[in-house]
Amino acid sequence: MSAPLSVENLSVVYRVAGGILQAVRDVSLSVQRGEVLGIMGESGCGKSTLAAAMINLLPVGAEIRQGGVRINGTDMLKLPPAAQRALRGQSVAMVFQDPMTAFNPVLTIGRQLADFAGAHDPARATPDRLVAMLARVGIPNPARFLDRYPHELSGGMRQRVAIAAALLMQPDVLIADEPTTALDVTMEAQIIHLLRDLRTSFDGAIVIVTHHLGVIAELCDRVAVMYAGEVVEEGTVDAIFHAALHPYTRALLACDPAVVDPSSGRLPTIAGRIPDLTALPPGCAFLTRCTMALPACHNPPPRVLLAEGRSVLCHRVQP
């Protein structure tokens, strides 16, 4: 059986004033049923573009240069628009970053959920089913919720509703793009708990895009670390957190805000900035910030496959 979601050699560019911005470069990933894949990286590394490309809903100006997104083995990008729509929501569902703007402000929650489910199967849009799903994501008094408007709910409640909406059609893949970033800390913890509870009852694949190390550690089985549009390291959570090989992953893990650098008394950071994605150097994209660079790093780094699902994009790593 093919993986619910696999991304193959995907490259996405943005047409910008200064030329072509390479947001996602030759990314290949796959997620199995029951597995949670985390996509980690700092702002601007292409992780949200990758998430949007997974449902082929890229913003205006973005363009897929190569590659495919296979949903249960079918390349979504090659399907006609109507067939792509049939997959969205039904086979692949998405939870967006900002729950405050993710819902239509003038329609009730119930109406919106019914419209989302009704786009695929009106039989699933019954109030009973909607109430049952809201109850499943831990909303108290779910029957009363259907007549509420989005602005009447807190951010945490809205994100619960967004998760309920995503689960309505029992999708094979659930993609959560920064699901906790817009929430305050207590809400964030609640949503993390909710997602962890759902892991046990949800049998599809889950992709969580985040820059939050805690979310990765709490929820994910496997992690793909992105830098400048590329997956620079991939592995199990244990491998990434305890035996990271790529210098960028190590630097990123060292940036735990709970650890203050004793020598300087400041929060740890990675020196330098992400390279200009419209004019990338031919070699390793992390070269200018890397403390362990070799002369060979001016050449494109090799993808070193260490085991199934464990790879690193670095000259330093030996197979």
Next chain:
Amino acid sequence: MLAYAIRRLGLSLLILIVVMTAMYAMVFLVPGDPASLALGPRATPELKEALRERMGLDQPILTQILYFFGNVLQGDLGTDVWSKRPVLDQILEVFPNTLILGVVALGWALIMGVLLGCAAVIWRDTLADRLLGVLSVSVISIPSFVVAIYALIIFAVWLKWLPAIGAGQKGDFASQARALILPAFAVGVGWVGYLARLIRASMLEVMEAPHIRTARAFGMSERDIVFRHALRVAIVPTISILAVGFGSILSSAVFVESVFSRPGIGTLITAAVEKRNYPVVMGTVLFMTAFYLAVVTAADLLIARLDPRVRDVLRS
């Protein structure tokens, strides 16, 4: 909501009082004496004095204004200088004609405007969208009386499909409806273009919103997104423009009614101005002001009803 409604109605009432006072004061600012105007140049001073007394013009101005207010509150807008009939009766006799013209004109303009606006959004940046754009701007820029004259020449005179003048036989619905088609077309056609542009612009803004992306991510079809989700958000700013537009629709009805010799507020007010029939002019303007204020107020209340966020801000 109730408190908002009361506040909003209070504001409208205040505006109406200001308009009434201003209107009454204007009669005194304008040189000339209403009594001499009414009686003509050959009236004797005694006759004028008698009429002045009857009209209450010999009283101090404040008393007169209060008197005027009192009369208006009792539904008395004065008496026609020529026919001696109450002004309100004359207005109420022809007002339904104008109201039907305005409502039908705005109604078809709204339906067409929303459909064309949404079509332009669904087909955005295609040839159809551009054609609609050019067409919309063209019809906006043609004055309604020009449309009226050409519509009359083409459809009534040359093709003889529709009646050229009047409002149709009383009690005969088909005849009245046929008489309504050309005037309603003339009054509404510019608004079709205007509303199509407005809805398109408003919709394109809404279509960029994250909640539309959510709807797309759940596999809703573009048509459902446009009509079921985006339109509900985009229509709100349009409603207040529609209400204000109703005022300008009524003023273009003045021209169009003249072109089609259709009885209505327009023909009433033009005839009254020509004959210097001040009570009728004043009464009609006051009536239309009150009606216009009522429409705008109703639109504000409707917006509060349609947009739950406005409703809640008002509740708290």
